[in-house]
Amino acid sequence: MSMGRLSRVAYVCGALCFVVSCSLAIFWGYKVFVHKPSMEKMDQAKYKYHFVLVPEEMDNEYWRLVGKGAQAAAKQNGVLLEYVGPKQANFDVHLKTIEMSAASKVDGIMTQGLSDEQFTPLINRVVEKGIPVITVDTDTVNSKRLAYIGTDNYYSGVLAGKALIADTKGHANVAIITGSFYKNHQQQRVKGFEDAVKSENGIHIIDVEESEISRVRASEKAFQILQNHPEVNAFFGTSALDGVGIAQVVEQYKKTGQVYIIGFDTLPDTVNYIRNGTIQATVVQEPYQMGYEAVKLMIDLVEGRKVPSIVHTDTRIMRAKDLPLTRKNIGEGSK
Template identity: 40%
Template sequence: MKDISVYLGYSIGFLLFIICFGYTLYFGKQTFHLDQMEVSQAQNYDYHFVLIPEEKGSEYWHLVREGAMETAEQHHAYLEYVGGAQTSEEEQFRTLDKAIDAKVDGILTQGMEGERFVELVHLAREKGIPVVTVDADNPKSERNAYVGTDNFRAGYLAGEAFVNETTGKQNVAIIIGRSESPNQQKRIEGFQKAIDNEERVQVITIEESNISIVGAAQATYQALKKHSEINGFFGTNVLAGIGISQAITQTNRKQNPYIVTFDTLPKTLDLMRDGIIDATIVQHPYRMGKTGINLLLDAGNSKYVEPVQYTPSSILYKEDIHKAKYGEEYSYEINSQ
């Protein structure tokens, strides 16, 4: 009798395991969430997309998310915004790996250099998951498309500003976010190309900031300590100009350097109004997010997508700041454009 009870107990337990396992498989797509959100928030969606930013708390990436979220909602898609609190390539790789394991319907992620990214994108494509890179690209990977700024052209615009808007010898320090970042590299290449034939404009040093205001300020101090002759700065990321400006205002220099930076955060525009930052490159992160989701939808439905889709970029000078307005795309634009 005891043997029969034990047998029945094991049988019932095994049966319950099979039922639970079956429900897990059946509802896995509905209930898996990379950041453990409530199940009720994600039920009854047609698509499950993941957006992996460079830094989750970045104002720039929040704009990418807002654009992506608008388009996702229009197509009854659930969008997760998952990433590290601070810039970490390793964290981006881990999140990408988890998204692939979850078999989501599409991944929107910043492109990264190296074989690991190439391998992960290949794995995603093998599992039928479309991948769109945003902001930075890795064309060696099998990503379906890239959407974002033409970073070479953006760097070229910054270089043109030094050529056309300055006089006399310009000894330029470049404050880069991360040296291994492909979009930062392209911006430097474009900048160098623009000043190639202008002997009076020279890059003296390149310093890394790790994409933070404090890091950019420290990189600026370091550059000035090594090269007191510096009278120009090019900040290649969203926070560089703010950090450069903080350092410059605290050094009490007789003449402010010429500063060109990236993006149109409110603080950046305030510094332009104050005459500290001379120009900034205007990008469209909100549009990047919107277009990225549309590309995932098309790729997931076996439609052809152009592999490279550049969003507009332009340069805004401090003299033109009164023409700017806060537009529908959560980005400052010049009225005449």
């Protein structure tokens, strides 16, 4: 085959690869960002404002509750709200969603704060363009975000530590499984817990491991800890999936009632494990309240009213004796 023909074949193959790559990129973008055409084409004249809520991951029961609260407030106040972002936690997609929203000149952006050097400059640029940003669930205190609404994560860790002290009568060898070593809200929960128990001579923190906010990974870490540290008789899981992952391993080891577990949030599996005695307690947040109040805060900002820079939503401990609370009370909180 001549060199000229080889060049033409290479050119055609390259062009085909380019077309396929572009098609896959477009398809990926559509699947990931989940922008609903009906929302984009909707006549916005009947809405006062257009807000965007960017969750850590859309396919997450906790964030769906945040979105549900935000949608309720939006509906009551004539706001067009888009709940859009990565289907599963993905830092780059999260940033891209915020960039796309800002480019669309929405009236306000609500997003989980991310602990990364790329996140703060992006939020600062968005705010400098005149688009207000509120962080929800996790704050980014060094950014120019205009308000934060969500759990006081340090305090929630303190609550968990105090609950463990009370329930174990101040004697426990504890392992902590945290969703992330790098995310600010997870760090704060661990720090609050450590500070709460550090003065207790009978409580020892044996190990701290990372689950990467994965139930499977939390189970793997719990199994590893029990293998390497048989003296461990208590666990604290700092993300919603950690407690469930730990509980699965404790049941597998047939150590229910011998190993104390305190988790986070009220996923149905967590509640079931509390009911059957595998998990003894969990920290209850108010995701519905976060979403609902975030929209109200954003309206106040857009309309020029002064708002507090930090609004902490309710946090409490739930044990088996508290289970008569309805799912609405647990999931939605006060409005």
